[in-house]
Amino acid sequence: MSTISEKILAAHSEQKDVTPGEIVKAKIDFAFMPALTAALSFHAMYDMDIKKVWDKDKVTILLDHIAPATNIKNATLHKECREIAKEQNLKHFYDINSGVCHQIIPEKGHVYPGMLLVGADSHTCTHGAFGAFATGIGSTDMGAAIGTGKLWFKVPETIKINAEGKLGDRVMSKDVLLKSAKILGADGATYCALEFKGSTISDMSIGARMTLCNMAIELGGKTGICEPDQKTFDFLEGRVDHEFKPVYADTDAVYKQTVEIDSARLEPQVACPHAVDNVKPVTEVEGKAINQVFIGSCTNGRLEDLSMAAEIMKGKKIHSDVRVIATPASPEVYYAAMEHEVIKTLMDAGAVICNPSCSVCFGGNHGILAPGEVSLSTSNRNFRGRQGSTESFVYLSSPATAAASALTGVITDPREA
Amino acid sequence: MIKGKAWNYGDDVNTDFILPGIYLELTDPNEMGKHAMEGIDPEFADKVQPGDVVIGGRNFGLGSSREHAPIALKHSGVGAVIAEGYARIFYRNAANLGLPTLECPNVSKEIKTGDAVEVDLVKGIITVNGEKQLKFTPVPEFMMEILNAGGLRSYIKENRDKW
Numbered sequence: 149m150s151t152i153s154e155k156i157l158a159a160h161s162e163q164k165d166v167t168p169g170e171i172v173k174a175k176i177d178f179a180f181m182p183a184l185t186a187a188l189s190f191h192a193m194y195d196m197d198i199k200k201v202w203d204k205d206k207v208t209i210l211l212d213h214i215a216p217a218t219n220i221k222n223a224t225l226h227k228e229c230r231e232i233a234k235e236q237n238l239k240h241f242y243d244i245n246s247g248v249c250h251q252i253i254p255e256k257g258h259v260y261p262g263m264l265l266v267g268a269d270s271h272t273c274t275h276g277a278f279g280a281f282a283t284g285i286g287s288t289d290m291g292a293a294i295g296t297g298k299l300w301f302k303v304p305e306t307i308k309i310n311a312e313g314k315l316g317d318r319v320m321s322k323d324v325l326l327k328s329a330k331i332l333g334a335d336g337a338t339y340c341a342l343e344f345k346g347s348t349i350s351d352m353s354i355g356a357r358m359t360l361c362n363m364a365i366e367l368g369g370k371t372g373i374c375e376p377d378q379k380t381f382d383f384l385e386g387r388v389d390h391e392f393k394p395v396y397a398d399t400d401a402v403y404k405q406t407v408e409i410d411s412a413r414l415e416p417q418v419a420c421p422h423a424v425d426n427v428k429p430v431t432e433v434e435g436k437a438i439n440q441v442f443i444g445s446c447t448n449g450r451l452e453d454l455s456m457a458a459e460i461m462k463g464k465k466i467h468s469d470v471r472v473i474a475t476p477a478s479p480e481v482y483y484a485a486m487e488h489e490v491i492k493t494l495m496d497a498g499a500v501i502c503n504p505s506c507s508v509c510f511g512g513n514h515g516i517l518a519p520g521e522v523s524l525s526t527s528n529r530n531f532r533g534r535q536g537s538t539e540s541f542v543y544l545s546s547p548a549t550a551a552a553s554a555l556t557g558v559i560t561d562p563r564e565a
Numbered sequence: 566m567i568k569g570k571a572w573n574y575g576d577d578v579n580t581d582f583i584l585p586g587i588y589l590e591l592t593d594p595n596e597m598g599k600h601a602m603e604g605i606d607p608e609f610a611d612k613v614q615p616g617d618v619v620i621g622g623r624n625f626g627l628g629s630s631r632e633h634a635p636i637a638l639k640h641s642g643v644g645a646v647i648a649e650g651y652a653r654i655f656y657r658n659a660a661n662l663g664l665p666t667l668e669c670p671n672v673s674k675e676i677k678t679g680d681a682v683e684v685d686l687v688k689g690i691i692t693v694n695g696e697k698q699l700k701f702t703p704v705p706e707f708m709m710e711i712l713n714a715g716g717l718r719s720y721i722k723e724n725r726d727k728w
């Protein structure tokens with residue numbers, strides 16, 4: 149009678165079963181760090197009197213948040229990361245030409261069902277889309293994880309998000325997640341795992357499931373998980389060279405709570421400033437003037453996201469008061485978007501294409517907002533000051549809503565674009 | 566005993582408030598300390614005194630896994646955080662650094678900015694302005710072991726055999 153999280157944590161702590169609330173020490177299968185937290189993590193490991201990582205094949209660093217370097221401080225940080233990767237003889241290292249960590253980790257075959265994955269980035273929960281238990285940790289925990297291959301976890305209770313039915317035209321997985329955030333609140337899943345189930349989830353692409361799991365943390369969740377299926381195995385085919393055994397929840401698994409989403413009736417959703425759970429249907433926010441649109445990030449920077457934007461913008465021009473920054477999440481996405489003329493369509497409409505990176509999302513790279521400016525962003529957080537000035541405003545939406553709004557200059561229902 | 570002045574920032578104090586994203590490139594803890602709470606109170610780092618206590622309502626520390634946030638608080642001089650609830654990554658990060666994060670119901674209504682606060686970690690009691698006493702939720706035993714060791718780094722150094 150166990151959930152996916154309980155089964156994975158039990159298997160990794162050599163126990164038959166575990167109970168929510170119990171603290172377990174579990175073996176880590178893979179650990180990754182973006183540059184901004186990597187140096188701190190290694191400093192922590194050295195402070196523990198540990199000189200070398202526990203397994204050089206299972207630890208990686210990715211230079212994604214700021215790429216390429218924008219000033220001397222972050223250039224120095226990148227340099228330190230490159231030196232650490234060499235000193236530690238890490239088998240995998242991803243430099244500034246690689247893209248967003250949460251896109252690269254699955255593309256390069258580091259994720260598989262049933263594994264226990266930790267990342268020094270809160271959106272590590274993204275990888276639950278592949279049926280893994282994946283969670284974000286801080287630098288000291290990461291120091292312990294990379295130094296010893298183990299970490300303690302409090303076994304979370306699980307909340308089930310059950311989405312049934314077919315999503316309407318131009319209603320996306322982002323809308324399912326934002327609706328869930330509205331229902332549960334920004335702390336509604338604190339210390340909990342989210343399991344996404346139902347026919348809507350089965351119908352979703354892998355990329356759409358990654359969007360859901362990516363934002364589990366915005367509800368306070370420790371991880372978000374989807375059950376692996378044929379789509380998962382097809383994605384992993386040719387990428388993962390590790391044997392794996394998919395893990396599924398028991399039919400009598402105990403859930404703390406179940407949230408029902410009626411997908412057929414779901415409208416596009418918008419998270420309004422300055423909280424991810426301040427969510428309204430797009431029809432209640434329509435007409436709000438915007439200055440910048442960002443299509444990208446670990447949440448919505450995949451081919452299907454850029455393609456949705458291109459479908460809406462094809463043959464049209466972005467409103468003269470709006471700038472659009474579109475950032476493919478990885479070179480694989482970028483190449484595919486070029487091949488399908490998605491990049492050309494977006495550029496023809498007037499979009500700026502940035503290199504694969506975290507880009508505008510976190511306010512430390514490029515695309516910074518001035519005081520009073522309003523952004524409509526497909527990323528994951530809209531905290532005050534997140535993308536620049538503390539006097540700017542960030543709204544969050546799906547790529548469809550973002551693209552439709554870019555054309556009109558005001559927040560717009562994509563179903564009418 | 567932790568003794569100082571209270572700074573109350575209410576509900577949903579997120580990690581971008583505690584340390585904005587532009588400072589993630591910093592690696593020196595003292596540099597991070599100079600920007601503590603800058604996203605919500607740009608003068609905080611100049612005003613805070615060693616031993617002062619940051620008060621919050623629900624979901625303190627939501628957002629990023631950046632350990633820069635609790636590092637900045639600790640190195641600005643903050644002696645403890647007391648809130649009604651925490652986001653889990655922040656809570657772990659703070660404990661791992663040896664920065665006490667205490668849970669106390671209604672604390673954001675009971676203590677206001679400027680109040681004198683004394684925290685007795687052993688007895689589990691917060692004294693406000695020398696008069697009112699509040700009880701905080703006992704720190705879980707395993708977390709207390711980490712706090713008592715001064716954080717996870719020294720805990721692992723001392724307990725490598727049982728880790």
